[in-house]
Amino acid sequence: GQQVKQSSPSLTVQEGGISILNCDYENDMFDYFAWYKKYPDNSPTLLISVRSNVDKREDGRLTVFLNKSGKHFSLHITASQPEDTAVYLCAAGVNQGGSAKLIFGEGTKLTVSS
């Protein structure tokens, strides 16, 4: 089954509004959580990440919230702009038997309309 899941394949937000992207995970051994941004025909790039020892991290217009008991993390983008339109991929990392790997969700396509 999908270990990291983004239940919303798409989201549309008005310019200036708050975009909220959600991600759920199954494995409570995950200890690293990240959001990547991907434009069409481009490669994913890291936006923001957190470790499991914090429940919130802010970076400019971006905030990651981590709810470990609920196995859920989210990305909030304030003052959303048309250039925020992209696919957002959540990812969770786990160390298994000395080997680490990053598992990605399916992605949410965010459209910011002006």
Place this chain on the structure above:
Amino acid sequence: DMKVTQMPRYLIKRMGENVLLECGQDMSHETMYWYRQDPGLGLQLIYISYDVDSNSEGDIPKGYRVSRKKREHFSLILDSAKTNQTSVYFCASSLGQGARAETLYFGSGTRLTVL
């Protein structure tokens, strides 16, 4: 200039042909990855390489093999390609092991079509 380079960008092959996808990085990163991206499935991990000749299966390794003979170069090989291997393939690298809070740097992807 930190870069992950994938070749080729687009590739069309017939079913049963062998396919070689190449990836290089100029950052001396230890760890390299191959993912494939399909609609509705996100990025699925095929293989990880922790260093030269130190490769590990990801979540969907069946039908693929990899080769890493130099730290800066990681190849994905499809022996006898199948139509369900039509996908966009991304290579990535990270300084250490990805889940230890290391940023993954991705290549621009190879769009493979198997007819």
